[in-house]
Amino acid sequence: xxPIRLRKQKExxxxxxxxxxxxFSVVFVVMIFLFLLREGFSLFRGESVIDFLFGKSWYPISxxxxxxxxxxxxxxxxxxxxxxxxxxxxxIAAALYIAEIAPRRLKEALKAGIxxxxxxxxxxxxxxxxxxxxxxxxxFFKVPTGLxxxxxxxxxxxxxxPTIVSIAEDAITAVPRQYREAAVxxxxxxxxxxxxxxxxxxxxxxxxxxxLGIGRxxxxxxxxxxxxxxxxxxPRSFLQPVRTLTATIAAEMGESVxxxxxYAALFAIGIVLFIITFLINGVADLYLHRSRR
Amino acid sequence: xxxxSVKFSVRSFHVHxxxxxxxxxxxxxxRANEIFTVIGPANSGKTTFLNSLNRLIxxxxxxxxxxxxxxxxxxxxxxMEVEALRRKVGIVFALPLPLPISIFxxxxxGLRMQGIREQRRLDEAVExxxxxxxxxxxxxxxxxxxxxxxxGGQQQRLCMARILAGQPDVLLFDEPTxxxxxxxxxxxxxxxxxxxxxxxxxxxTNNVAQxxxxxxxxxxxLMGEMIEVSETSKIFTTPADKRTxxxxxxxxx
Amino acid sequence: MHPRxxxxxxxxxxxxxxxxxxxxxxAILVIIVAKGASAISWDFLFSMPRDGMTAGGxxxxxxGTLYLVxxxxxxxxxxxxxxxxxxxxxxxDNWLSRLVKLSIVNLAGVPSVVYGxxxxxxxxxxxxxxxxxLSGSLTLGIMILPVIxxxxxxxxxxxxxHFRTVSLSLGASRWQTIRYSVLPHALPGIxxxxxxxxxxxxxxxxxxxxxxxxxxxxxxxxxxxxxxxALPYHLYVISTQVPGIAENVRYGTALVLLTLVLLLNLxxxxxxxxxxxxxxx
Numbered sequence: 001x002x003p004i005r006l007r008k009q010k011e012x013x014x015x016x017x018x019x020x021x022x023x024f025s026v027v028f029v030v031m032i033f034l035f036l037l038r039e040g041f042s043l044f045r046g047e048s049v050i051d052f053l054f055g056k057s058w059y060p061i062s063x064x065x066x067x068x069x070x071x072x073x074x075x076x077x078x079x080x081x082x083x084x085x086x087x088x089x090x091x092i093a094a095a096l097y098i099a100e101i102a103p104r105r106l107k108e109a110l111k112a113g114i115x116x117x118x119x120x121x122x123x124x125x126x127x128x129x130x131x132x133x134x135x136x137x138x139x140f141f142k143v144p145t146g147l148x149x150x151x152x153x154x155x156x157x158x159x160x161x162p163t164i165v166s167i168a169e170d171a172i173t174a175v176p177r178q179y180r181e182a183a184v185x186x187x188x189x190x191x192x193x194x195x196x197x198x199x200x201x202x203x204x205x206x207x208x209x210x211x212l213g214i215g216r217x218x219x220x221x222x223x224x225x226x227x228x229x230x231x232x233x234x235p236r237s238f239l240q241p242v243r244t245l246t247a248t249i250a251a252e253m254g255e256s257v258x259x260x261x262x263y264a265a266l267f268a269i270g271i272v273l274f275i276i277t278f279l280i281n282g283v284a285d286l287y288l289h290r291s292r293r
Numbered sequence: 294x295x296x297x298s299v300k301f302s303v304r305s306f307h308v309h310x311x312x313x314x315x316x317x318x319x320x321x322x323x324r325a326n327e328i329f330t331v332i333g334p335a336n337s338g339k340t341t342f343l344n345s346l347n348r349l350i351x352x353x354x355x356x357x358x359x360x361x362x363x364x365x366x367x368x369x370x371x372x373m374e375v376e377a378l379r380r381k382v383g384i385v386f387a388l389p390l391p392l393p394i395s396i397f398x399x400x401x402x403g404l405r406m407q408g409i410r411e412q413r414r415l416d417e418a419v420e421x422x423x424x425x426x427x428x429x430x431x432x433x434x435x436x437x438x439x440x441x442x443x444x445g446g447q448q449q450r451l452c453m454a455r456i457l458a459g460q461p462d463v464l465l466f467d468e469p470t471x472x473x474x475x476x477x478x479x480x481x482x483x484x485x486x487x488x489x490x491x492x493x494x495x496x497x498t499n500n501v502a503q504x505x506x507x508x509x510x511x512x513x514x515l516m517g518e519m520i521e522v523s524e525t526s527k528i529f530t531t532p533a534d535k536r537t538x539x540x541x542x543x544x545x546x
Numbered sequence: 547m548h549p550r551x552x553x554x555x556x557x558x559x560x561x562x563x564x565x566x567x568x569x570x571x572x573a574i575l576v577i578i579v580a581k582g583a584s585a586i587s588w589d590f591l592f593s594m595p596r597d598g599m600t601a602g603g604x605x606x607x608x609x610g611t612l613y614l615v616x617x618x619x620x621x622x623x624x625x626x627x628x629x630x631x632x633x634x635x636x637x638x639d640n641w642l643s644r645l646v647k648l649s650i651v652n653l654a655g656v657p658s659v660v661y662g663x664x665x666x667x668x669x670x671x672x673x674x675x676x677x678x679x680l681s682g683s684l685t686l687g688i689m690i691l692p693v694i695x696x697x698x699x700x701x702x703x704x705x706x707x708h709f710r711t712v713s714l715s716l717g718a719s720r721w722q723t724i725r726y727s728v729l730p731h732a733l734p735g736i737x738x739x740x741x742x743x744x745x746x747x748x749x750x751x752x753x754x755x756x757x758x759x760x761x762x763x764x765x766x767x768x769x770x771x772x773x774x775x776a777l778p779y780h781l782y783v784i785s786t787q788v789p790g791i792a793e794n795v796r797y798g799t800a801l802v803l804l805t806l807v808l809l810l811n812l813x814x815x816x817x818x819x820x821x822x823x824x825x826x827x
Contacts, residue, residue: 007408011721015636021625022632023642025649025695028688032656035667093563101557102564110568112815117571119811121749122658123778124800127785128574161567191553212655219657221752222778226786246659246752253662253756258671270663274656281655285648349715354638380717390712392727403716406726455716 036274040267042259043067052268058232058243060252060262067265069272071234075149075242076218078235079228082153083160083217088210090157091164095209098165099172100194111166118162126226129155134227143239147229150238155227156220160213167212167288171205172198204287211284215277221246245269297324300463300493301346306360308341310353315341317517319360328485328494330508330525332501334540337514339497343465346495347382348375364463380407383456384465388472389448391440396432399440399451403459422457426450427484446477453484464488466496470503482507501541505529513537575808578801585798595762604799606766610679610774611748611806613767614758617683618690618747623740625687626694633695634702635710635724654692658752661689665757680770682758689753690743697742701735702728734821738814745810749803751778777803 043052047067055068098110130147133154138146175198183193199206229241230251249266256262301323308316316338323329331339344350345362348369362369369378380403392399400422401415409415419436423429428450432443440451449469456464466485470478485494485507498504504511505525512522513534520534532538539545589603596602629646637643665685675681705728713723751759759779767774781799784791 004408011719014721018628018632018636021628022637022646024625025629025646025653025691028691029649029652031668032660032664035664035672036660039663039667039671090563090566093560094567097557097560097564101560108819110564113568113571115815116808116811117567119745119749119807120571120574121751121778121803121807123749123751123782124578124804125574127781127796127800128577130785132577158570165567189549189553191556192549195556215655219655219660221657221659222782226782246657249659249663250752250755253666267663267667270660273660277655277657277660278652281651282648285651347715349711352711352714376717376719379715384715386708386712390708392709392712393731402713402726403718406713406716406718406722459717 033271033274036267036271040264040269040271043261043264043268046261052265053272056234058248060265061255065261067261067268069245069248069269071232072243072245072248072269073272074235075228075232076244076246078149078238078242079152079156079224079244080214080217082149082238083156084210084214086153086157087160087164087213087217091161091209091213092168092206094161095165095168095172095206096194096199099169100190100198111169114162114165117158118166122159122220122223123226125155125159126223129223129227137239141239145229145241147227147241148239149228149235149242152224152228152242152244153238155223156217159220159223160217163216164209164213167209168202168206171202171209171288174205175201204290208284208287211280211287215280215284218280219246219273219277220244221250225250245273249273297327299323300325300365301495302361302363302366304361304363306345306362307358308338308345308350309357311355315517316345319519321512321519321522323493323495324510325493326489326491327509328489328496328507330496330498330504330511331514332498332504332511332540333514334545335499336516338517339514340467341517342514343384343467343495343497346463346465347379347384349379349384351375376406380459381461382463382465383459383461384467385449385452385456385469387468389445389452391443391448391451393439393441395437396440396443396451397436400454400458402455407459418458419454422454423451425457425488426454427480428454446473446480449473449477449481450484453481461492463493463495466494466498468497468499471499478503513540515540575804578797578804582794582797582799582801585792585794586801590795590798591802594766604775604777604780604802606763607775607777607780607799608802609766610759610776611778611803613679613774614682614686614754614776615744615747617679617770618686619740619744621684621687622691622694622743626691626739626743627698627736629691630695630698630702631724631729634699635720635728650692650695653688654696656689658689658750659755661685661753662756664688665753670757676771677756677758677760677773678771679758679767679774682754682774682776683770685753685757686747686750689750690747693743693746694739697739698732698736701732701739704735705731734817738818738821741810741814741817745807745814748810749778749807751776751782754779777806 052067052069054070055066056070057066057068058071059066098107102110129151133151134146136146137148137151179197179201180193183197224244225247228244228247230243230247231241232243232248235242249269253266256266299322303319303321306316306319307314319342331342333339341350345358350356350358364381367373392402397419400419404415404418420429423432428447431447440448443451470481482503488494496508508525510522511525511528513520513528515536521532521537528537529541532541591603591608592605593603594605633643633646662685665681669675669681669684670677709727710723713727754776758773759776760773761775761783763773763775781803784799785796
């Protein structure tokens with residue numbers, strides 16, 4: 001029989017390790033922010049935060065270099081809004097269908113299909129978008145290049161939709177049965193129940209779904225890089241190439257000198273991205289908690 | 294009257310769940326080798342009391358206890374390890390709760406946790422405890438089959454064997470027959486009467502008639518307080534408190 | 547308009563929307579298989595590239611992806627499972643556990659390119675690991691940590707409460723209860739999460755851009771401090787930066803990556819539904 005004291009000691013070590021593992025998540029978040037700051041902060045010795053955020057010119061390799069990220073912010077914004085405009089209505093509609101209307105076996109198949117869509121790597125989606133959607137847009141709209149903000153929006157919509165659909169579907173399914181039964185008892189048709197009662201009750205969860213979908217779009221890198229044309233200028237329409245914050249980092253890091261201003265600027269963009277997604281996810285999580293109560 | 298030794302002594306014992314006072318100023322003794330029954334309506338604190346005797350109450354996140362409970366003169370909170378306490382004080386729950394493993398593994402679970410591994414000792418413990426629980430003949434040929442395949446009554450007896458394997462001092466029963474048919478109920482009650490020679494038994498029951506059948510002393514709990522405690526025959530014929538007689542005669546429940 | 551008619555129209559619109567979400571998956575698969583299947587051969591999958599990547603195979607990229615994914619799992623699974631155990635079995639609803647949960651949500655939302663920056667800043671630079679399998683695996687590992695933690699949490703929470711109560715009432719300690727009465731029954735769910743994490747790590751490009759990936763390496767990596775090729779990065783480069791590569795080779799590379807990722811996810815989905823049906827309690 002194992003001596004009890006030895007076992008107690010072993011268990012004490014294991015339980016401390018478990019506690020540490022839990023805390024590690026917090027540590028990682030803090031570390032990510034700190035290391036971004038560490039490499040990006042040197043930029044702000046030579047340039048003010050305002051100039052960085054609102055400067056209209058991103059010329060990192062000119063002499064002297066200009067590090068204004070407004071074009072990049074607007075590029076991200078344009079692509080994100082376009083993707084949201086497409087994916088939110090379609091995604092919510094699909095979530096309603098799957099949760100409320102689809103028969104059970106179809107529902108399982110659809111949910112699996114959506115999970116598979118979510119699993120497709122972004123580089124593959126970017127590849128397809130670049131090769132099929134790009135030329136199509138070029139021909140249809142008669143523009144010089146098919147790699148535009150619109151292309152980006154459509155492509156990214158496909159990446160946001162699975163997130164929106166699955167989280168919204170969870171929220172709709174979680175609406176208590178009593179709501180539906182009460183509506184039916186008052187003579188409502190299934191559609192009236194779904195639209196007027198269930199959808200309204202699931203609103204916080206659906207809002208969270210939309211925010212998380214948008215958060216995913218904002219953070220997307222590879223697909224965006226491959227389909228939006230990579231022109232770091234202030235966009236004037238959907239049908240011209242743009243550059244997003246994420247694509248800038250990925251595309252230009254290889255060319256930058258470690259420790260130099262360009263390098264720091266890219267890390268500074270990372271800080272901006274980190275803060276944006278931190279806020280979006282934080283608010284979405286708040287809504288999710290409100291919907292679960 | 295032969296003076297029996299005291300198994301549990303409870304003094305000024307209170308339990309709070311957050312702000313809710315579930316058990317107020319409890320003072321009583323439970324004597325060795327007796328069947329002590331606790332009766333009372335729902336939310337009277339019976340299960341809280343039972344769970345305090347083996348410190349399962351600690352699992353409730355917002356619970357706070359004050360006062361003192363001693364087992365054989367030793368404080369159960371400050372004088373011993375909680376695992377040692379729970380091995381001495383076993384509990385059978387209202388629903389049969391076998392673990393999703395084989396019959397054999399269910400019975401030896403507590404022993405394995407103590408570190409006992411020799412097959413001979415485990416085999417011997419299994420046969421002994423299943424016999425004590427009156428289940429051995431029915432399952433001796435299928436010890437390695439899943440325990441979930443047994444009937445409700447058999448599962449409950451398996452739960453008893455599980456505790457007996459560790460040779461405890463006290464057996465706690467929390468409404469053990471509320472989910473069982475009359476025949477299984479009768480068998481469990483018979484088993485309790487036989488077991489009391491070796492063990493101290495504390496039985497919480499919703500079934501007043503069961504207390505009358507089985508208990509030697511009975512305590513009546515109401516809304517977190519113990520109203521009275523005495524010999525079962527006395528409580529049922531001449532209770533000291535009007536609330537006790539109202540409950541027993543069914544005026545409220 | 548009559549309510550029944552409204553309903554018919556509404557249902558049709560919703561069905562249409564659902565198809566719009568799901569059919570493109572099928573379309574993407576069909577296109578990639580159709581155009582890429584012709585490139586798939588034993589040679590393509592298992593031999594080294596030749597002639598500046600215009601001929602030969604993508605074996606180093608496949609191997610590299612396997613190494614990176616394995617490394618990510620080795621790092622993320624023990625840490626993630628223990629963190630889930632902390633959240634489900636040990637934490638109470640206090641400020642610390644809420645902070646931990648918030649952190650996990652945030653880790654899940656950090657853009658993949660920011661993970662790349664982080665990996666560059668800490669593993670490549672600060673720890674001086676350089677661009678290497680080690681840096682890449684660690685970066686990917688932190689990225690998939692939320693996936694592992696979330697699925698392990700669900701698996702642990704699905705184990706009935708009374709297993710714990712019964713085990714503790716028989717005199718087992720808290721850790722013994724977890725080890726013998728909770729974890730074994732949560733294992734299928736944890737495994738599912740692990741497979742999902744594998745699939746995620748295999749497909750990511752941005753985290754490995756700065757931490758490990760190289761386009762053309764003359765030989766296979768010999769140690770964890772070497773750089774390596776990887777499928778997602780390879781696909782990116784040959785479709786955007788290298789002219790003269792046959793179209794079916796591009797599609798073929800996409801096909802290999804897609805097959806790997808989808809097979810992993812499919813395995814997880816099947817495992818999860820079989821586990822739900824076979825539960826013994």
